[in-house]
Amino acid sequence: MELPRVTDARGNLTFIEGGEHVPFDIARVYYLYDVPGGEFRGGHAHRELEQLIVAAAGSFDVVVSDGVSTERFFLNRSYYGLYVPRMVWRELEDFSSGSVCLVLASQRYDEGDYYRDHDEFVAARAAAELA
Ligand code: TYD
Numbered sequence: 001m002e003l004p005r006v007t008d009a010r011g012n013l014t015f016i017e018g019g020e021h022v023p024f025d026i027a028r029v030y031y032l033y034d035v036p037g038g039e040f041r042g043g044h045a046h047r048e049l050e051q052l053i054v055a056a057a058g059s060f061d062v063v064v065s066d067g068v069s070t071e072r073f074f075l076n077r078s079y080y081g082l083y084v085p086r087m088v089w090r091e092l093e094d095f096s097s098g099s100v101c102l103v104l105a106s107q108r109y110d111e112g113d114y115y116r117d118h119d120e121f122v123a124a125r126a127a128a129e130l131a
Contacts, residue, residue, distance in 0.1 A: 089115075
């Protein structure tokens, strides 16, 4: 999603309003930083949670999967966000030095909302497709 940009010689500004620039109310913000080279984050899906992922600084890849097909997104602009709906497996990797991954989330933290086992996620997606 392209986010609003107020460009200015003094430095640029981007803002995100819940329900306006992301299709959900924002209940939580968190960010990943100081990620060592070669490390990856994520490796899970959410039952209900929706997120917008922004490379607030630097760059990284987000690999998303519905259990059948996989797509890789390279994020390197602070005015683009990747919207990740519920029931999508995500992995974040190839973080550049000094990068900051900003995440806006539709719900507060709830470990019960996670699928952390990939096989369990794929089975749940398949069951949902059949239902
Ligand atoms: P996790 O979501 O697995 O991190 P990532 O997907 O970015 O690799 O969370 C890592 C740990 O941090 C886990 O123990 C739960 C905790 N955590 C919170 O307490 N609150 C939060 O909002 C988040 C995102 C994680």
